[in-house]
Amino acid sequence: MSKIVTGEIAEDFANYYYTSEQKNTAVALGVLVNKNGVKKAGGFIVSAMPDATEDELFILENRLKEAMPISKMLEEDMTLLDIAKDITGDINIQVLNQEEKEPKYECNCSKEKMARGLRTIGKEELQKIIEEDKKAETVCQFCNNKYEFNEEELKNLIN
Ligand SMILES: [Zn+2]
Structure with missing residues (x-):
């Protein structure tokens, strides 16, 4: 905010x-x-x-x-x-995506990227999440998309 x-x-x-x-x-x-x-x-x-x-x-x-x-x-x-x-001041400016007149924000987040992020918290921390919650949810800080990781997926992150 x-x-x-x-x-x-x-x-x-x-x-x-x-x-x-x-x-x-x-x-x-x-x-x-x-x-x-x-x-x-x-x-x-x-x-x-x-x-x-x-x-x-x-x-x-x-x-x-x-x-x-x-x-x-x-x-x-x-x-x-x-x-x-x-x-x-750039006269050679290029207009990308000419047919798209409406500007919009797009996020290129993905479950794989979230998984990479989750992995950075370390094995110990992941182990704790698995034991305590058996799942994890991450939220993209840009677009607020939610990604769920179940126990199996969390275990895969450790290995
Ligand atoms: Zn996103």
Whole structure:
């Protein structure tokens, strides 16, 4: 659980990413209003891939500081691609998964990965679980998927 820290939604999002996913993430949100209400609203989240270098992050950080406010980008009817080019400074940007317009988070957790994690607690600890509970349940910290391990499976982890 991350607390709402500032009440500035974009900052709170950034804080959420930092505290719950240990990821430095830039978040910008903007809303344009006129007398009829909300005219445009939009935003972006920039998150580094695990193989990003320090240099790349440094360039991106500076670029983000210089980028136009998102509300101005919305006002100028910039396309998502143009916004992405502007905030990254990368004109060779590639759009992955073009037919998929809805962004979604997917977790690549699996029972095997959970088993590997369980194994790290050590044989003694696993033995104790087998004796006391005869089963174990692990929960993925990213997607909350639950994985059950029965006695047999736990014994296999020890061997
Ligand atoms: Zn997961």
